[in-house]
Amino acid sequence: MNPLLRLDGMSVRVPVAGTLREVVTDITLDLAPGEALGIVGESGSGKSMTARTVMGLLPRGSAVGGTVLLDGTDLYAPGRAGRAAAATARRGTGMVFQDARAHLDPRQRIGDFLTETGPAGRAGRTAAAAILDRVGIDDATRRLRQYPHEMSGGMLQRVMIASVLLAAPRLVLADEPTTALDVTTQAEVVALLDELRRENGTALVFITHDIDLAAACCDRIAVMYAGSLHEVHRADLLTTAPLHPYTRGLLASRPGTRTRAARLPVIPGRPLSAFEAPPGCAFATRCTHAADPCRETRPPLAPHDGGLVRCDRVTEIGAAPAPGEATR
Numbered sequence: 001m002n003p004l005l006r007l008d009g010m011s012v013r014v015p016v017a018g019t020l021r022e023v024v025t026d027i028t029l030d031l032a033p034g035e036a037l038g039i040v041g042e043s044g045s046g047k048s049m050t051a052r053t054v055m056g057l058l059p060r061g062s063a064v065g066g067t068v069l070l071d072g073t074d075l076y077a078p079g080r081a082g083r084a085a086a087a088t089a090r091r092g093t094g095m096v097f098q099d100a101r102a103h104l105d106p107r108q109r110i111g112d113f114l115t116e117t118g119p120a121g122r123a124g125r126t127a128a129a130a131i132l133d134r135v136g137i138d139d140a141t142r143r144l145r146q147y148p149h150e151m152s153g154g155m156l157q158r159v160m161i162a163s164v165l166l167a168a169p170r171l172v173l174a175d176e177p178t179t180a181l182d183v184t185t186q187a188e189v190v191a192l193l194d195e196l197r198r199e200n201g202t203a204l205v206f207i208t209h210d211i212d213l214a215a216a217c218c219d220r221i222a223v224m225y226a227g228s229l230h231e232v233h234r235a236d237l238l239t240t241a242p243l244h245p246y247t248r249g250l251l252a253s254r255p256g257t258r259t260r261a262a263r264l265p266v267i268p269g270r271p272l273s274a275f276e277a278p279p280g281c282a283f284a285t286r287c288t289h290a291a292d293p294c295r296e297t298r299p300p301l302a303p304h305d306g307g308l309v310r311c312d313r314v315t316e317i318g319a320a321p322a323p324g325e326a327t328r
């Protein structure tokens, strides 16, 4: 089957103080129709920029390299015709952001927000009420008359998801959609996205810091570090048999409920953005397994055990402890 989304050698540079700064480097990744892909990684690794590149929401003056194909349409083809084709292709996409409240006009009723782009009048209100019902909001007719301040954060996130669904998208990108919510509401919103995806056959890109959350609702997980992919694997395998030392470090530093470590293991050092990455392996400065060649040559993202991993020493380090694991 043809992929719905194909990123091929995608890189992104954004303008900062008069120069272009690389924030995403050489991303090659396919997403099948209906597939759910998690993108995980620490702050600054380029997760949001990757999603924004697909949505065409980059800062003005940014430069995109490589190709980004959505349903076969090159989203960054030059010229007016290229931009028009990209805009048409993007009609089949929707994005859910971290803070729903920040994306809603406080002076606009929920009903007006939901009917802004759809059919007007009674038909629009009926469709809006039906979609609120669908995302689990009771008493939809009353809710349509309310303003954002009259609703909780979890409910507003449901409203955002409802607005995205109104366009019947084939691809939804959710950027930290649950980070601003309490844990119970987080679980409900994840369950909702998962249910809607299964019912509608929508593909989902789910961006999060939380690897467990990604594993709960995604078929595959891509791990980003310093603007590039370091591991891509089936969600169950990535969380139980991680290949890259960085993935292993992320998993080891999760707060667990079963073990009570005196101090949670952490990956030494701080996360880097793409433009700060040293030559050679970007993770070498924090990796307890790094050897001299790692600091000289950037490893490719290569097939290994059914997944993809960017580490030349993956076979050698096999069963050795991950960064942080040794302190357990």
Ligand SMILES: Nc1ncnc2c1ncn2[C@@H]1O[C@H](COP(=O)(O)OP(=O)(O)OP(=O)(O)O)[C@@H](O)[C@H]1O
Residues within 6 Å of the ligand: 014, 015, 016, 023, 041, 042, 043, 044, 045, 046, 047, 048, 049, 050, 059, 209, 273, 274
């Ligand atoms: N508008 C912008 N202009 C310039 N640089 C930016 C802009 N937005 C993000 N960046 C930089 O791009 C890099 C990648 O940021 P991005 O937001 O994609 O990371 P992220 O992995 O989504 O992190 P987080 O989890 O904190 O959202 C970072 O170095 C960030 O500082």
